[in-house]
Amino acid sequence: MLTLQGHDPLLDDVDDDDGMPPLVDNPNPSMTFTFFTDMTPITAFSADPTVAFETVWDSPIRPEIPLEVADPFERQPAYNGGPERTSHNKKRDASYIPRPPNAFILFRSSFIKSQQVPEKVEGNHSTLSKIIGKYWKTLPREEREVWEAKAVVAQAEHRRRYPDWRFRPGANALAKLKVKDGPPTARRRTSHTGRKDRAESTARKKKDDARCAIIADLLVEGKTGVDLEDAVRKWEDSKKNTMADSNEARLIQERKFDGDEASTEPNKEGVVRGEMLYDNYLTSRNNGDQYRDNPHPRSRTPDAVDNRFKIPLTAMFRRSLSAPASHSPPEPQPSPPTNACHDFLEGTFVSISYETFEPQFSSSSDPSLYNCAMDEQRHQYEVARAMLGEPISDLSPLVLPSTLGEGVPRRWNDPHNLLKASMGAPPPPSPAYTLSSPLGQPSAVYGLMDLDVSTASLDEMPCYRSYNVLMKDWSDSCISPHTQLPVLVNEFGGGQTVYDWYSGGNGEGITPTSTEYVASALDGVELVRVGGGSPATVKY
């Protein structure tokens, strides 16, 4: 990792004397944030524990109840004690560091906490996961991007707190093995299940799936709480009637074909029942008879498989340098222009391009690629660029006018925008809202901290600012000579730490070799903050 010398007291405490990232690590005392439940403008729920800049959110649906939410990266025991939270936490070492949550996990947590699905409707978390998973797939892009953004922030915060932490799957496998009794085959429950049981199990699964789909659809329609409960009850009642009718039909059939295989199979009823329920549901859904008058534009589950998010935004901020970024923009610009305004970083091998960040999705390449096939990638890429504080011209609806006043950078991830702007507003015309990156202005991803955003000034706002390092005379064959490598700089608490860089160029991964190269090239280089302030020296 590349660091700037002596500016982050938090990180200074972290020792890594063995050269290996620790599996567990507890460098920081516990921290508790106090904030209000947020309400995304799209859905009625969104109490996200990881976003500490949450503030008061205007909602006609939910009251603004102050919530004490534990630090998301706090040790597990700190999660206990809240009146709303019962203790089902895994027993873990006090120094255990959980993984940063991904967008879905954040969404799921928020969903559970918001109690949109009453306990009466569904209390089993496995089933809830199914429902939430189906619902997640129907989320509009804008809403999903909010969660993606929160995941990026959570990831950045996790990185800030535990810079040396690395995900080590299997590290606990040994401990698990000790607990488990007997070989895996001994625990297999279905190994001796007969055809009858399997058929029943399949029927039950279909039935459960149908119910999950119904609940998810009702949620998509906007039904929550008591409304949802009523709607589910109605569906279940109608289901019973359908079943009664079908049973009658079955009895007639059985009488008609007495001695048939159907009547000799004692438990086939369960199968018939389950399949009928599901088929009835699908038929009615496909016919639209239940939803004919529903103007809700969102896709229903579970058919609404959405390929729009194949490239997660967080992939652009990978901590690991071992795996290449999955996002691979085509055709890097042959010669990205540099901006001479930054004496920010000087060296033989590198220069900094801050204000200029040439679109990797060039209209000069295949226009159809740019406009159609790559549209989603391009969009995500531009969102990422916006997060990185770069000027972009083609804004997503998430890029909203800043609420911070004139002269303040308009950032799609401006916490004020995120929290207060109406998502229902039409997207602004592109030219009028082109983002600017005035030097010295805080930009990029605003980090987490125990700061009252409603009263904090921009100067007090911590941020992660990115800088684009343009590699000059790049000799590593795996990197294009003009690949720009954005570097994430943490400016939390007045300190600075360069975390690392991600593959933002032509999709080629940053290999350890090239990382070494960059790091050594930056070693000893003096960084001058664009907005003023004391210089820092890169320490490798």
Added chain:
DNA sequence: GAGAATGAAAC
């Protein structure tokens, strides 16, 4: 490089 495995939350 592809696919498997793991684990993040929650009960």
Added chain:
DNA sequence: GTTTCATTCTC
């Protein structure tokens, strides 16, 4: 056990 996704491991 269940979801999605990020990350690492293994072949």
